Amino acid sequence: MTILSRFVRSQTATALVLMWLAITAAALFLDGYWIGIMVGLLGWILLAASWNMVGGLLGQVSFGHSAFFGLGAYTAVYLATAHGISPWLGMLIGGLLAALFSMIVGYLPFRRGLSPLVFSLLTLASSYVLLFAVSGIPALGGTNGLFPPAVGQSVWDMRFDSPVSYLLLAGALTTFALATIQILYSGRLGFYWRAIHDSEAAAGAIGINTMVVKLFTFAVSAFFAAMAGTFSAQHTGFIDPQSVFGVEITIYLLLFAVVGGAGSLLGPVLGPLVLVPAGEYLRTALANAGGSSAHHLIYGIALMIAILSFPGGLVAGLRRFGVTRGALSLPDLARAAGPAPGARRSDAAKGSEILKASGVSKNFGGVFAVRDVSIDVRSGEILGIIGPNGAGKTTLFSLLAGSLKPSSGSITFDGREIAGLPSHEICRAGIGRTFQITRAFPTLTVAETVYAAALVGRPEEEAAAIAGSVLSLTRLDPYRDMASADVTLAVQRRLEIARALATRPRLILLDEIMAGLTPREINDAIELIRSIRDSGVTVIFIEHHIRAVMALSDRIVVLDAGELIAEGVPSDVARDPRVVEAYLGRPTEEPAVPPLDKVKAR
Numbered sequence: 001m002t003i004l005s006r007f008v009r010s011q012t013a014t015a016l017v018l019m020w021l022a023i024t025a026a027a028l029f030l031d032g033y034w035i036g037i038m039v040g041l042l043g044w045i046l047l048a049a050s051w052n053m054v055g056g057l058l059g060q061v062s063f064g065h066s067a068f069f070g071l072g073a074y075t076a077v078y079l080a081t082a083h084g085i086s087p088w089l090g091m092l093i094g095g096l097l098a099a100l101f102s103m104i105v106g107y108l109p110f111r112r113g114l115s116p117l118v119f120s121l122l123t124l125a126s127s128y129v130l131l132f133a134v135s136g137i138p139a140l141g142g143t144n145g146l147f148p149p150a151v152g153q154s155v156w157d158m159r160f161d162s163p164v165s166y167l168l169l170a171g172a173l174t175t176f177a178l179a180t181i182q183i184l185y186s187g188r189l190g191f192y193w194r195a196i197h198d199s200e201a202a203a204g205a206i207g208i209n210t211m212v213v214k215l216f217t218f219a220v221s222a223f224f225a226a227m228a229g230t231f232s233a234q235h236t237g238f239i240d241p242q243s244v245f246g247v248e249i250t251i252y253l254l255l256f257a258v259v260g261g262a263g264s265l266l267g268p269v270l271g272p273l274v275l276v277p278a279g280e281y282l283r284t285a286l287a288n289a290g291g292s293s294a295h296h297l298i299y300g301i302a303l304m305i306a307i308l309s310f311p312g313g314l315v316a317g318l319r320r321f322g323v324t325r326g327a328l329s330l331p332d333l334a335r336a337a338g339p340a341p342g343a344r345r346s347d348a349a350k351g352s353e354i355l356k357a358s359g360v361s362k363n364f365g366g367v368f369a370v371r372d373v374s375i376d377v378r379s380g381e382i383l384g385i386i387g388p389n390g391a392g393k394t395t396l397f398s399l400l401a402g403s404l405k406p407s408s409g410s411i412t413f414d415g416r417e418i419a420g421l422p423s424h425e426i427c428r429a430g431i432g433r434t435f436q437i438t439r440a441f442p443t444l445t446v447a448e449t450v451y452a453a454a455l456v457g458r459p460e461e462e463a464a465a466i467a468g469s470v471l472s473l474t475r476l477d478p479y480r481d482m483a484s485a486d487v488t489l490a491v492q493r494r495l496e497i498a499r500a501l502a503t504r505p506r507l508i509l510l511d512e513i514m515a516g517l518t519p520r521e522i523n524d525a526i527e528l529i530r531s532i533r534d535s536g537v538t539v540i541f542i543e544h545h546i547r548a549v550m551a552l553s554d555r556i557v558v559l560d561a562g563e564l565i566a567e568g569v570p571s572d573v574a575r576d577p578r579v580v581e582a583y584l585g586r587p588t589e590e591p592a593v594p595p596l597d598k599v600k601a602r
């Protein structure tokens with residue numbers, strides 16, 4: 001499907017058609033007062049849609065969109081007053097400045113993977129920094145603000161006599177933003193946004209460069225917010241630091257998101273559509289009965305009732321009428337006949353070394369989770385990693401998969417040093433992983449999850465072919481349209497494997513995929529792991545189920561208290577006294593050491 005046909009079928013397109021019908025009707029039948037209200041409404045929709053890209057779709061709540069709004073307003077007005085530059089050019093420059101500013105603000109939290117709260121606070125601080133900075137600059141009018149030049153009344157000056165002209169301009173800018181967001185969402189970015197929103201760690205593990213996606217999205221969002229700022233300044237004819245950089249704008253944006261539905265494409269349209277006219281109606285209706293305090297009181301109470309009645313916002317309430325959060329563009333995977341998951345062959349010949357960890361350690365403060373561990377993994381083998389709870393198995397996986405950086409040591413994969421690389425680069429190098437505690441993408445279906453993983457770094461047709469074949473291999477076909485959050489634990493674990501396989505790894509790391517499964521499901525998992533190996537993928541798996549470890553492993557590595565204590569074929573490892581001691585504690589009488597395969601894991 002082409003970009004255009006995807007767009008035409010979207011709910012955004014329908015909303016835009018309705019919006020233009022309303023604009024036409026308003027232009028024909030409404031007076032200047034109501035047209036002014038509508039202009040304000042469209043401005044809020046534009047700003048709310050821009051905020052929703054980051055706060056809703058990515059799940060990174062920004063308290064600083066007023067900073068971008070203000071940058072757009074001040075840049076255009078200052079360039080027009082001081083240098084006679086057209087606000088159109090000012091809008092572009094303001095947008096670019098805001099995009100640059102957003103990248104400076106977002107770089108550190110995104111790069112370091114800091115918590116969303118840190119991001120929120122940084123954005124809030126950024127709007128205050130600009131508020132105080134601009135208030136202290138005389139050339140920008142200080143706290144008194146600036147007026148756009150009154151000359152003109154022309155398209156070039158973005159100053160119009162007729163309210164209808166502002167209405168048309170607001171409609172055009174809002175259309176530009178909503179259409180752009182919809183087009184981005186209908187492509188691969190929609191999948192990446194949802195994946196990052198649902199689980200950033202899992203998004204990185206399927207190869208998504210989460211930092212780049214977040215920075216890009218933040219920059220586009222800031223550009224649109226600045227656009228709204230320029231427009232608003234031209235429309236109202238006056239700006240001051242408090243009105244454009246102030247926290248009220250952010251509070252309104254959060255309210256629109258909560259009432260409309262954050263994370264959906266239509267939420268930022270519905271939120272202002274309900275709240276702006278309702279606020280205006282209350283303001284005028286109660287003008288003679290207590291003035292602004294009565295209006296604010298009733299507005300606040302109504303808002304609280306609305307928020308409590310529709311926890312997911314209006315979009316959630318309207319879902320039964322077919323209003324969705326925005327459909328992703330999933331191709332028909334059933335028709336896609338793809339290559340086997342392991343078709344991306346390793347450079348390493350079967351039996352040769354594919355992964356080598358040498359002297360790898362990881363400490364958390366004084367705790368050594370992994371201490372001086374060295375392992376070799378051969379291409380085509382199944383390597384089991386066992387050890388008591390807290391032995392360092394998952395930490396070792398995280399080091400191999402890039403979610404943790406080793407404190408010391410080296411890890412090479414296919415001869416390339418990968419220690420300390422971010423998880424998306426390690427995935428792209430050919431290592432896939434599952435998580436001990438499953439990290440589904442709950443807002444995606446089973447098929448969308450697998451397709452999203454296959455899509456990273458590949459054309460859509462190839463991704464569809466891979467996803468189709470992985471769904472068959474992992475026997476997930478019957479569940480493909482179910483939400484990932486709604487399937488059973490056994491299916492969720494298979495889905496994690498399928499997601500990792502869809503990245504077409506040469507090596508897959510499986511972390512306790514049998515935990516909590518029934519004996520029958522464990523047998524299925526054993527068969528699945530064998531078929532993965534047979535498709536050409538090397539397997540390392542952590543498991544507490546000794547029967548499965550014995551049945552599957554070509555070799556076993558045993559960790560205890562962060563150290564490697566034994567390594568070898570299953571029969572040797574099972575009888576190694578150090579291993580049995582690690583599991584059962586030191587025997588009091590010799591030779592009462594039972595072999596490990598008779599021991600139930602703790």
Ligand SMILES: Nc1ncnc2c1ncn2[C@@H]1O[C@H](COP(=O)(O)OP(=O)(O)OP(=O)(O)O)[C@@H](O)[C@H]1O
Binds near residue numbers: 390
């Ligand atoms: N982020 C962390 N911060 C501090 N300590 C940690 C962290 N992650 C792991 N540890 C500690 O490192 C040690 C090894 O933990 P790890 O989860 O790797 O063990 P494991 O062998 O996978 O255990 P299990 O079988 O219970 O999953 C434990 O003592 C754990 O408490």
